[in-house]
Amino acid sequence: MRRLPQQPAVQRLSPRGVACDRAGAEQAELRAAQGDHAAAHARASGAVRGLDLRKSHSLYGRYRQARGTAFLAEGDHQSAYEQLRRAFTRDFHPEPVHYHVSLYCLSDLAAAAVRAGQAADARVVLHAAERAMGASRSARLDAVVHRASALLGDPEEAEAHFRVATDPVTARWPFEHALAHLNFGEWLRAVEGPSRHALYSAPPWRSSNGWTPGPGSSAPPPNSARRAWRWYPPRRRKPCPA
Numbered sequence: 001m002r003r004l005p006q007q008p009a010v011q012r013l014s015p016r017g018v019a020c021d022r023a024g025a026e027q028a029e030l031r032a033a034q035g036d037h038a039a040a041h042a043r044a045s046g047a048v049r050g051l052d053l054r055k056s057h058s059l060y061g062r063y064r065q066a067r068g069t070a071f072l073a074e075g076d077h078q079s080a081y082e083q084l085r086r087a088f089t090r091d092f093h094p095e096p097v098h099y100h101v102s103l104y105c106l107s108d109l110a111a112a113a114v115r116a117g118q119a120a121d122a123r124v125v126l127h128a129a130e131r132a133m134g135a136s137r138s139a140r141l142d143a144v145v146h147r148a149s150a151l152l153g154d155p156e157e158a159e160a161h162f163r164v165a166t167d168p169v170t171a172r173w174p175f176e177h178a179l180a181h182l183n184f185g186e187w188l189r190a191v192e193g194p195s196r197h198a199l200y201s202a203p204p205w206r207s208s209n210g211w212t213p214g215p216g217s218s219a220p221p222p223n224s225a226r227r228a229w230r231w232y233p234p235r236r237r238k239p240c241p242a
Contacts, residue, residue: 023047025062032070033175040070061087061101068108077115084109085118085125094125095132103129103141107165107176110148111183123152143170147180150187158187 024047032040044066053060064087071080087102087109088094096102106126113122126148137145143165150161165180 025059025066028066029069032066032073035073037070037074040073041067044070057098058101061096061098061105064097065101065105065108068105068112072108072112077112081109081112081116081118081122084112085121088125088129094128096129103133104144107144107147107151107179110151111179114151119152122148126152139169140173140176143167143173143176143180147176147183151183155191162187 024043028040028043028047031037031043044063047066048059048063051059053063064083068080068084071077071083084105087097087105089097106129109125110119110122113119126145130145133141133145146161147165150158150165153161162180162184166177166184170177170180
């Protein structure tokens, strides 16, 4: 009698198990921030091994965010974009796979998009998410949205968005705060030139390069702000009201 192939076991997701697996995904993001890309990918894969992610959209979102962060730190922006994009549906009006977790991928999605030539698609995701969120959102999520808007929106309005994203109140989330400062420094260097108005741009540069989890950190890489400004088109800065 012919035997059917044995199917891999799929674990049921208990609330406690989801919390543990979510912690594993967050540890993967930490490994990426420390520059250990191989460990980051291994941690992320290990956190969901044998699980049916259709049963937990929050864990699915954490997993995509962890993999995207690892690829971003590695410099593989196309793979990072593909991972982060999967936190949203592919509908004509994209929706977050998870109503809460997916939204925190928006700023990293934008950062990967401008480097991977996917800015147009990312704008569709951002605008759909903004419409769904409305004006009521937390300070953290507000900073995420403004950082994404600065990267993907009208260059004339970028500085105003960056200033909200780097407001001192967002220092409660140091990694996201540092990335926003890094992008702001990149933008300032692009619009002002590498040496002109150096004193003006110094605070965002120092803040982004000053936050490092430890030796070997590559997210944000210490030298990325010195080379990444070339991604932004040269444009005169429109003064932002104080």
